[in-house]
Amino acid sequence: MAQNIYDRPEFFAGYSDLSRSLRGLDGAAEWPAVRVLLPDLTGKRVVDLGCGFGWFSRFASSQGAASVLALDISEKMIARARADTSDAAVTYKIADLEHLELAEAAFDFAYSSLALHYIEDFTGLVVTVHRALLPGSHFVFTIEHPIYMAPSRPDWARDAEGRRIWPLDRYCVEGARTTDWLAKGVIKQHRKLGTTLNTLIAAGFSIRHVEEWSPNDEELRDNPDWATEMDRPMFLLISVQR
Ligand SMILES: C[S@@+](CC[C@H](N)C(=O)[O-])C[C@H]1O[C@@H](n2cnc3c(N)ncnc32)[C@H](O)[C@@H]1O
Numbered sequence: 527m528a529q530n531i532y533d534r535p536e537f538f539a540g541y542s543d544l545s546r547s548l549r550g551l552d553g554a555a556e557w558p559a560v561r562v563l564l565p566d567l568t569g570k571r572v573v574d575l576g577c578g579f580g581w582f583s584r585f586a587s588s589q590g591a592a593s594v595l596a597l598d599i600s601e602k603m604i605a606r607a608r609a610d611t612s613d614a615a616v617t618y619k620i621a622d623l624e625h626l627e628l629a630e631a632a633f634d635f636a637y638s639s640l641a642l643h644y645i646e647d648f649t650g651l652v653v654t655v656h657r658a659l660l661p662g663s664h665f666v667f668t669i670e671h672p673i674y675m676a677p678s679r680p681d682w683a684r685d686a687e688g689r690r691i692w693p694l695d696r697y698c699v700e701g702a703r704t705t706d707w708l709a710k711g712v713i714k715q716h717r718k719l720g721t722t723l724n725t726l727i728a729a730g731f732s733i734r735h736v737e738e739w740s741p742n743d744e745e746l747r748d749n750p751d752w753a754t755e756m757d758r759p760m761f762l763l764i765s766v767q768r
Pocket residue numbers: 528529532546575576577578579580581597598599600603621622623624638639640641644645
């Protein structure tokens with residue numbers, strides 16, 4: 527059974543307070559870089575995997591998507607998504623992506639933002655998504671970068687200027703990593719970059735774009751606290767095509 531941490535009251539309260547929860551896509555630092563990876567959504571049948579509060583699902587509908595199936599394991603996330611949506615093109619459903627079933631060739635675009643690093647059976651999910659997409663369709667997703675997920679040591683080192691050094695902790699050991707972020711005992715699934723890419727290739731996808739996100743000069747000027755993003759990538763953005 528997959529962990530459903532977003533339904534834990536303390537986690538949900540903390541997550542609800544983040545900029546990306548309060549301001550939606552505009553509150554997500556990586557969104558401008560994600561947006562340029564998106565195909566034209568007009569008329570597309572979209573599936574949003576781990577939709578959370580539904581910010582992307584509503585965006586896809588506003589861009590002319592014919593339908594959006596938005597899936598998430600968390601009842602609290604889905605409840606708020608439903609409450610914030612008055613758009614008949616978007617359908618929210620509780621679903622565990624570890625055991626996802628999707629009809630064959632039922633979608634023209636698959637999307638996922640910051641959910642797939644929670645999934646243990648990434649191979650199974652990727653095969654399901656590949657089968658569910660019409661040939662030629664894109665699958666764009668973001669996950670926590672494996673370099674960001676690998677350091678789990680509390681004893682961060684600092685250099686002479688007090689800057690944090692990010693030691694990698696067993697980068698090549700894949701599997702569950704437990705962290706205390708917003709709540710104790712949050713489980714994420716660490717995979718090497720190569721494993722993620724090779725899983726997509728083995729399922730039959732062609733890699734179109736891989737981005738280890740970092741802010742550009744203008745973004746850094748406007749958001750000086752993002753300087754830490756230059757030390758190690760937090761987000762991995764991937765676009766593949768069936
Ligand atoms: C960081 S949030 C991202 C939400 C949304 N995609 C966004 O970017 O605003 C991760 C989401 O993945 C969902 N999630 C985690 N594990 C899941 C699973 N096994 N099946 C379905 N959803 C899952 C969580 O409930 C949560 O809503």
